[in-house]
Every structure is written in C-alpha cells, then in structure tokens.
Amino acid sequence: LNSFFAPIQQLVQLYNVYQQGQSSVTKLRELLDTEPTVAESPDAAELPPVRGELLFEDVGFGYLEDRPVLSGVNLRVRAGETIALVGPTGAGKSTLARLIVRFYDPTGGRVLIDGHDLRDLSITSLRRQLGVVPQEPFLFGGTIRDNVSFGRPEATDEEVWEAIRATGLESLVERMPEGIDTVVHERGQSLSSGERQLLALARAFLVRPRVLVLDEATSNLDLQSESRIEAALDALLEGRTAVLVAHRLSTAMKADRIAVVDDGRVIEVGGHDELVAAGGRYADMFATWSRHGGAPHEP
Numbered sequence: 001l002n003s004f005f006a007p008i009q010q011l012v013q014l015y016n017v018y019q020q021g022q023s024s025v026t027k028l029r030e031l032l033d034t035e036p037t038v039a040e041s042p043d044a045a046e047l048p049p050v051r052g053e054l055l056f057e058d059v060g061f062g063y064l065e066d067r068p069v070l071s072g073v074n075l076r077v078r079a080g081e082t083i084a085l086v087g088p089t090g091a092g093k094s095t096l097a098r099l100i101v102r103f104y105d106p107t108g109g110r111v112l113i114d115g116h117d118l119r120d121l122s123i124t125s126l127r128r129q130l131g132v133v134p135q136e137p138f139l140f141g142g143t144i145r146d147n148v149s150f151g152r153p154e155a156t157d158e159e160v161w162e163a164i165r166a167t168g169l170e171s172l173v174e175r176m177p178e179g180i181d182t183v184v185h186e187r188g189q190s191l192s193s194g195e196r197q198l199l200a201l202a203r204a205f206l207v208r209p210r211v212l213v214l215d216e217a218t219s220n221l222d223l224q225s226e227s228r229i230e231a232a233l234d235a236l237l238e239g240r241t242a243v244l245v246a247h248r249l250s251t252a253m254k255a256d257r258i259a260v261v262d263d264g265r266v267i268e269v270g271g272h273d274e275l276v277a278a279g280g281r282y283a284d285m286f287a288t289w290s291r292h293g294g295a296p297h298e299p
C-alpha cells in the first residue's frame with residue numbers, strides 16, 4: 001500500500017535528517033509551504049474563506065503517460081457532508097484524495113472548491129483551509145505540543161489542550177513525564193500506531209479546517225484505540241466537509257454518502273440504505289461483508 005501523503009512524509013524525513021539539532025517548526029512549515037509538488041500559476045489567486053463544496057468535473061489523471069488511473073470522474077461533495085470513498089485496492093481512492101490536496105493536478109477535467117478551479121489558486125492558501133490526516137501520520141522530533149500545533153504554531157496552550165481533549169489523548173499526555181512538553185521521537189517509536197493517529201486528529205482539530213481529507217488507518221489497532229479514534233472522528237467531522245478514504249465498510253456506513261470507486265471511475269454515489277436498495281456494487285460489497293460477520297476490514 002502506498003502512503004497517501006508520501007510526498008510530505010518524505011519532506012519531513014529529509015528535514016529531520018538535515019535539521020537535526022535545530023528543530024524549528026516554523027522552518028518546517030516554510031518548507032512545506034514553499035515546496036508544492038505541482039506548478040503554481042503565476043497569477044494564482046488567494047482562496048477566500050470557503051463553505052467547502054468540492055466538485056470533480058470529468059476528471060482524468062495518470063501518474064505515468066498512457067496509464068490512466070482516473071478517467072471521467074464526476075463527483076460533487078456538498079459543503080458540510082462526510083463522503084466515504086470505497087472500492088477495491090488500486091481503484092484510485094487515494095489518488096482522488098491527493099488531487100484535492102493538490103499533490104497532483106488532473107490531466108483532464110477540473111477539480112473545484114466552492115467554484116474555484118484548484119489550479120488557479122495559491123497552493124498555500126488552499127492548504128490553509130484543508131486538514132489532512134494520513135494513514136500513517138508522521139511525527140517529528142519535538143514535543144507533543146509542537147506535533148499538535150504543527151499547522152498553527154501560534155496556538156495557545158489552552159487551544160492545544162482543547163484539541164488533545166477532543167481527541168481523547170488527555171490521559172496519555174497527562175501520564176507523560178513532562179505533559180505536552182514531552183519530546184517524542186521522529187519515527188514515533190514512543191507512541192503506538194493508534195496514538196499517532198489520534199495525535200494527527202488533534203493536529204487537524206486545532207486547525208479547524210473547512211475541508212478534511214482523511215485516509216483511514218489499515219493497521220490493526222486494539223479495540224480501545226479504535227473506539228477512541230471513532231469518537232475523535234465524530235468530533236472532528238462535525239460541521240465540516242470530509243472526504244474519507246475508507247478501508248472498512250463499518251466506517252463507510254456511517255458517512256452521509258458513499259462513493260464507490262472502481263477502476264478509476266466513480267460508479268455509484270448515495271447513502272448506505274439507498275445503495276443497498278439499489279442492488280449494485282456497494283450492495284454486493286455489503287452482502288459479502290455481512291456474510292463474513294461484519295469483519296472490521298473489507299472482504
């Protein structure tokens with residue numbers, strides 16, 4: 001499985017290698033802000049505050065020439081709704097999500113946010129209104145506070161604590177020798193995979209973005225971590241647009257709507273009951289999943 005936010009992770013790892021000893025969150029932010037992975041138009045516009053409607057219009061994309069990964073994708077994500085992307089491995093779910101964050105630009109069609117073509121926008125101004133939670137969140141060598149406030153270094157302690165409480169990390173942080181000033185390791189060895197996910201959710205919570213893009217963890221988490229993550233997600237998704245790359249049907253079922261991605265196309269969109277009643281691909285997936293007793297992972 002390739003990682004959703006591999007470009008940023010690589011950048012952070014590079015940064016960690018070159019900047020050991022002079023860890024500075026501000027510098028890291030500058031690096032991320034000034035190294036877009038796509039070319040910015042010379043007259044790029046600042047994105048005004050958005051409601052958070054996303055529109056894919058006949059979108060095509062391929063990483064390599066002559067190897068389309070997405071083709072003819074049409075999808076409207078309404079402001080404030082949670083939409084789950086489901087479908088077989090390699091179908092193009094993460095790729096769709098990467099286009100929203102503008103790690104890549106489509107090779108055909110357009111992606112719009114509140115009617116603005118993403119290609120006309122300054123990347124920094126776009127990403128300021130987006131929250132991203134990768135499947136394997138990165139931590140960098142620094143304190144818990146630095147790691148949570150990564151997207152908003154000017155946040156007060158109170159705000160950082162609010163994010164920590166909202167994501168159920170309070171007891172963990174309180175148990176740490178120096179609370180939010182405890183230094184965690186770059187590769188996050190000191191935190192479990194569930195705790196790293198929660199920290200990434202706290203990071204996103206603090207920024208309070210209009211639009212959230214989440215890649216659900218596929219790693220097996222213990223039950224307690226799972227239920228904490230579920231509760232944190234409820235808090236985080238409330239009132240904002242969210243695109244969730246769902247690897248579990250149990251998660252997808254809770255979204256407002258589900259988009260089934262297959263072979264680079266969105267083939268069905270609708271609520272869980274609606275899609276089950278329609279008897280199409282989602283209904284098949286759901287039937288298989290139910291027959292297997294609702295196993296946590298996709299069949």
Ligand code: ATP
Nearest residue numbers: 001002063064069088089090091092093094095096
């Ligand atoms: P999964 O559920 O396994 O995460 P997915 O539906 O998210 O799958 P994508 O990760 O979007 O699928 O991948 C779609 C296709 O694009 C796959 O064939 C994949 O191998 C290819 N692909 C993904 N990332 C890259 C890349 N960086 N370079 C080249 N090909 C890629």
